Amino acid sequence: MTVKTILTEPNKLLRQVSLPVEKVRNEERRLMDDMLETMYEAKGIGLAAIQIGVPKRIIVMDISKDDEKKPMYFVNPIIKNKNSDYSTYEEGCLSVPNQFAEVNRPSTCEVEYLDYNGSKKVLKATGLLATCIQHEMDHLEGILFIDYLSKLKKMMIVKKLSKQKNKVDRIVV
Numbered sequence: 389m390t391v392k393t394i395l396t397e398p399n400k401l402l403r404q405v406s407l408p409v410e411k412v413r414n415e416e417r418r419l420m421d422d423m424l425e426t427m428y429e430a431k432g433i434g435l436a437a438i439q440i441g442v443p444k445r446i447i448v449m450d451i452s453k454d455d456e457k458k459p460m461y462f463v464n465p466i467i468k469n470k471n472s473d474y475s476t477y478e479e480g481c482l483s484v485p486n487q488f489a490e491v492n493r494p495s496t497c498e499v500e501y502l503d504y505n506g507s508k509k510v511l512k513a514t515g516l517l518a519t520c521i522q523h524e525m526d527h528l529e530g531i532l533f534i535d536y537l538s539k540l541k542k543m544m545i546v547k548k549l550s551k552q553k554n555k556v557d558r559i560v561v
């Protein structure tokens with residue numbers, strides 16, 4: 389397993405629509421292992437493949453609060469039956485470092501996907517799980533949580549991130 393570099397906004401790759409996986413093979417499993425390792429290292433609870441630069445419809449998540457790891461893998465996920473009730477969480481994103489904002493999303497949903505072994509599964513998600521899976525699925529469409537904010541707020545965040553990126557190390561010799 390290898391820890392990969394997580395892409396951060398602004399980055400054109402993060403805006404790319406990811407492509408379906410034909411079959412879950414060892415190559416995909418290796419990618420999921422790397423994604424999970426990268427996510428744990430960054431102390432995140434979800435990661436989409438595009439966040440490490442791979443445009444495949446693959447997501448890993450672990451929303452367990454205790455020390456015991458409970459990784460979840462979603463390949464080609466499709467969301468069904470979104471609730472018309474919304475819930476609000478303060479969201480952050482490994483690709484939008486140190487920025488947080490409240491986002492409303494359907495409070496429950498059903499997800500159809502292939503698991504780590506390529507078996508078809510259906511999951512009924514509520515609470516944090518529902519929000520997290522919808523946030524990650526947005527990544528597959530090239531959408532970031534800051535896209536839900538007002539233009540001004542989004543602009544301020546992107547500006548801040550661009551500045552951070554352009555910062556050059558200062559040395560005194």
Ligand code: ZN
Nearest residue numbers: 480481482483
């Ligand atoms: Zn994210």
